[in-house]
Each structure stands twice: as structure tokens, then as C-alpha cells.
Amino acid sequence: MTAMFKTVDSIVLFVADIEAAARWYAALLSADVEYENAFYAFVRGPGVTLGFHPADNKCPGGVGGTTVYWTVDDLPASIARLQTLGARLYRGPMVTSFGAQAAMLLDPFGCSIGLNQLAPGEAR
The missing domain is CATH 3.10.180.10 (2,3-Dihydroxybiphenyl 1,2-Dioxygenase, domain 1)
Structure with missing residues (x-):
């Protein structure tokens, strides 16, 4: 039987300001901010993608x-x-x-x- 999980694909942080969080991590990782849509920004880091989603009642961050x-x-x-x-x-x-x-x-x-x-x- 092969393993169900292969690698970590992404880590999503739930934050109040996705723009500011994505820019901060982009600077830290010397990467660019990318956007899937208005509610999801991401940065490609070493071996993983860091995603930023607005915090809400289900995921307050x-x-x-x-x-x-x-x-x-x-x-x-x-x-x-x-x-x-x-x-x-x-x-x-x-x-x-x-x-x-x-x-x-x-x-x-x-x-x-x-x-x-x-x-x-x-x-x-």
C-alpha cells in the first residue's frame, strides 16, 4: 500500500490583513506575493507554499x-x-x-x- 500523504503542499495562516501578512512573509522569504483571488494570497517558500486567508469565526487564527x-x-x-x-x-x-x-x-x-x-x- 502506498502512503496517502506525499508532501506538505501548503500552510494556510488565517489573519486579519492578508495583504500585510503576505508582504511580510514575502520579504522574509525573498519571494513574490501571488493571488488566487481577493480572499487568498500566497508566497512560495522553501519546499512549501504559505497561504493567507481572512480570519473568521471558524478559523480565527x-x-x-x-x-x-x-x-x-x-x-x-x-x-x-x-x-x-x-x-x-x-x-x-x-x-x-x-x-x-x-x-x-x-x-x-x-x-x-x-x-x-x-x-x-x-x-x-
């Missing part, structure tokens, strides 16, 4: 939902860069039980961004 963790080479430098762009530290930095370093920040739109620096010798 914010930190209470799912957090996507991005692998980074230098956790302190990545935290510092995100902070200069308006994100704020929410959790961590900390060392996980596996020896990795992790932190969670909130972007200017209230969505969470997870960062993970692999433990020494760990490869993925």
Missing part, C-alpha cells in the same frame, strides 16, 4: 492553532532577524529532550513561527 517549525542553522541569529522584522519571542529558546534548540515567535499578525536548530550530529 493566532497562536492557539498549529505551529509550523522551520529548521534553521543558527537559532539566535534567526530569532534576532525575525525580531528586527517585528516578530516577538513567545516561548524559549530552550533545549528539547532530543538536544535540539527550539523557540516560538509571534509574527506581527499574531500567528506563531516555530524555529528548530537540530542537535549536534542530527541530520534530517
